[in-house]
Amino acid sequence: SQQGEEDPQALSIQEGENATMNCSYKTSINNLQWYRQNSGRGLVHLILIRSNEREKHSGRLRVTLDTSKKSSSLLITASRAADTASYFCATGDDKIIFGKGTRLHILP
Amino acid sequence: DTEVTQTPKHLVMGMTNKKSLKCEQHMGHRAMYWYKQKAKKPPELMFVYSYEKLSINESVPSRFSPECPNSSLLNLHLHALQPEDSALYLCASSPQGTRVGYTFGSGTRLTVV
Numbered sequence: 001s002q003q004g005e006e007d008p009q010a011l012s013i014q015e016g017e018n019a020t021m022n023c024s025y026k027t028s029i030n031n032l033q034w035y036r037q038n039s040g041r042g043l044v045h046l047i048l049i050r051s052n053e054r055e056k057h058s059g060r061l062r063v064t065l066d067t068s069k070k071s072s073s074l075l076i077t078a079s080r081a082a083d084t085a086s087y088f089c090a091t092g093d094d095k096i097i098f099g100k101g102t103r104l105h106i107l108p
Numbered sequence: 109d110t111e112v113t114q115t116p117k118h119l120v121m122g123m124t125n126k127k128s129l130k131c132e133q134h135m136g137h138r139a140m141y142w143y144k145q146k147a148k149k150p151p152e153l154m155f156v157y158s159y160e161k162l163s164i165n166e167s168v169p170s171r172f173s174p175e176c177p178n179s180s181l182l183n184l185h186l187h188a189l190q191p192e193d194s195a196l197y198l199c200a201s202s203p204q205g206t207r208v209g210y211t212f213g214s215g216t217r218l219t220v221v
Contacts, residue, residue, distance in 0.1 A: 030207075040196060041196075043200075094163070095141070095164055098150035098152075100150055
């Protein structure tokens with residue numbers, strides 16, 4: 001069964017704008033991860049945030065985690081055409097389970 | 109070497125065929141995974157190997173048979189598949205379970221005819 005639910009399911013924005021995706025999960029977690037997938041190929045690990053962290057940055061990526069609300073957000077600043085992809089949150093201990101994903105499309 | 113290599117990239121097989129998917133990593137990762145992904149859906153976990161032993165089988169039909177010959181290799185043997193098994197099969201590895209991110213291969217796109 002899926003642990004995470006991303007919102008929105010699809011998002012189209014102009015190049016240069018910021019993109020925000022949200023993830024909600026059901027049970028307590030030790031960490032939450034975000035992955036990107038281009039054109040139905042392999043997934044790329046973007047960032048991992050631990051349950052005792054509230055915010056984490058990596059380049060143009062900013063991830064927040066609110067364990068009281070069981071939710072996380074991924075912000076991509078100054079979007080580029082190359083950011084067009086599907087983005088998944090994932091949680092789990094012995095194994096990771098992916099949410100349904102957000103399909104992000106950056107318009108030129 | 110920081111990659112997970114999957115072969116073949118594409119595979120078309122008949123329902124009576126036997127084929128194998130191969131996954132290889134040389135990062136010293138001791139956990140390896142098989143995921144199945146249908147179009148516009150998230151990856152679904154199939155199997156987890158930890159230290160070359162099968163630790164999790166997500167109730168996968170026996171027509172899928174995983175094998176871990178050594179710490180660098182993971183195979184998925186396919187036999188008597190159905191057209192609904194057509195999907196992208198992804199292999200991943202990690203050094204120590206879920207405390208760090210997984211490294212994924214680019215996948216094998218399987219079509220069963």
